[in-house]
Amino acid sequence: MKGYALSGLLIAALLASSCKQDTVDSPAVVPPSATPLDLSAPWYFPQMDVPANNPTTVEGVQLGRRLYYDPILSTNGPMAGLSCSSCHAQELGFTVPNSPAGFHNVLPHVNLGWSSNFLWDGQVQGTLEDIMRFEVEEFFAVDVDVLQQHPEYPQRFKNALGNATITQDAVGKALAQWFRSMISSNSRFDQYVRYETTLTPSETNGMLLYLTETGDCFHCHGMPLLSDNGFHNIGLDSVFTGNDQGRFLVTGDPADLGAFKAPTLRNIALTGPYMHDGRFATLEEVIEHYNSGVKHSASLDPIMTKPGKETGLNLTPQQKADLVAFLHTFTDPVFLADTALASPF
């Protein structure tokens, strides 16, 4: 980790301004009533792509925040009475332990501004606007007439997006702005990278396991987002049926059987149960899967097929404990208690 040195910082800072890759859907138009918001992240984070037709503003983020916590989004259908926050509690890293019946284990809402693959199987790919449009139109089936009749929302949409006429697209844009503001970058691990703290011997040993072939976590959960945004079959099963088919259900490619998005490990100590189906209750169980429970299949990720480690990593009890200790350094108490991310109601 010492390689994240000052020289890297300076180079990253110099390059940062040239790395902004706003896409060109249409010219950036910030309504006169809105205040541009510059989202900040540490130097070792990637540049966040923000579509030019949905620039981030204070008013847009605040509107998205209200919508996130307001059950008004789901006045009809099976989600009626629920808000986004019903299944994404801040104190648990914006997830909950019990997913609704018929759904995959709930993924946390954190640092999704850097994601381009959404949901466990990547059913939606693209920008936050794309996934929010899916959530608004298909998951919640938002009735915009209800929002339009609300005493406050039309004015809030006008202030944030320049138009008091509420559309599903506008709801998705406001939510996308809010999600971009949900940044976790103050875990103990982040502080260690920034030379603001030190790790215990056990945590340091765990980090070395994580970042070398002994544990080999880094290929799919690399720094700093702790996810490569890709899909992997990590050997949970050898036969795949139903939702366990994962990415295959989207692509139809047999090579994707049993592959799921690598979730971020930020706040991982708080976001159990684990895996797409919540089959593991604790981090210890997760580590034991990688240690001794890997099941072979034709689509098993090649990274999982090291010679002599075909069924797992063969770690010692101490190594497993060290790895768990290191995973706990990904907990971000600032993010979990940030009042700017809490309910506005």
Add this chain to the structure above:
Amino acid sequence: MLRRLLPSAFLLALLASGCKKENIDLPTPLPTSTPLLRISHMVDGQPLSQDTLAYTNEAGTPYSVTRLEYYLSELVLLGTGNTANDTLHGPWYVNADGTMDFGLNRLHTGTYSGATLLLGLPPALNTTGALPNTMANLNMAWPDPMGGGYHFIKFEGHFISAGTSSGYAMHIGTDTFLPHCTLPEAFNITSTGGKLLLTFNLNEVFRTPNTYDLATGNYSMGNMGLMTQLQENCADAFTIAYQP
């Protein structure tokens, strides 16, 4: 300030490209196009198709490719007498799943006797944080406890050995194992536009000077012997041509 100017710059770029599209229908000649570096992937003459066990390597092992990501850099175009005539520095990040056309600042017309190329990054760029923090670069990071810098290549897939399917992951990193490639094909660049065509024959990674056997070498990262074999085998894995 720069951030505020960027949208305008992009708008201008958009308008400029829009103008080019409109000009396509006009009878006047197009301006000289931007020169491109175009990468293609072949397996002994077959175009690469990922996720299919369609290929057989030098050791006679059937294999598929599920991931192919790498950097190219320091493309040196050699003039007569094999002296460096022009150097295109890059680096270029290549993902066989994505875009494989890269704009070049320039091409000089002339006769070239061949080229050399790094499959990876020069030492000055192969340090942690040296490349911009794009998702691609971050995912190519070679962890500091293992030497730092970046993966030069990730070449992964599945293979069949003794009737059993297994996975392989051929990763190369650290300066010691940087593959230096020689491309001996002579070519003429006849205009300042056009395309430099680089073709990566994946089966060359498995042959000469070492017959690389996936059954005994399916995982290279951290294995100096295997990375050395791959480094040597990659030296002749690319060919070059020019297309006006």
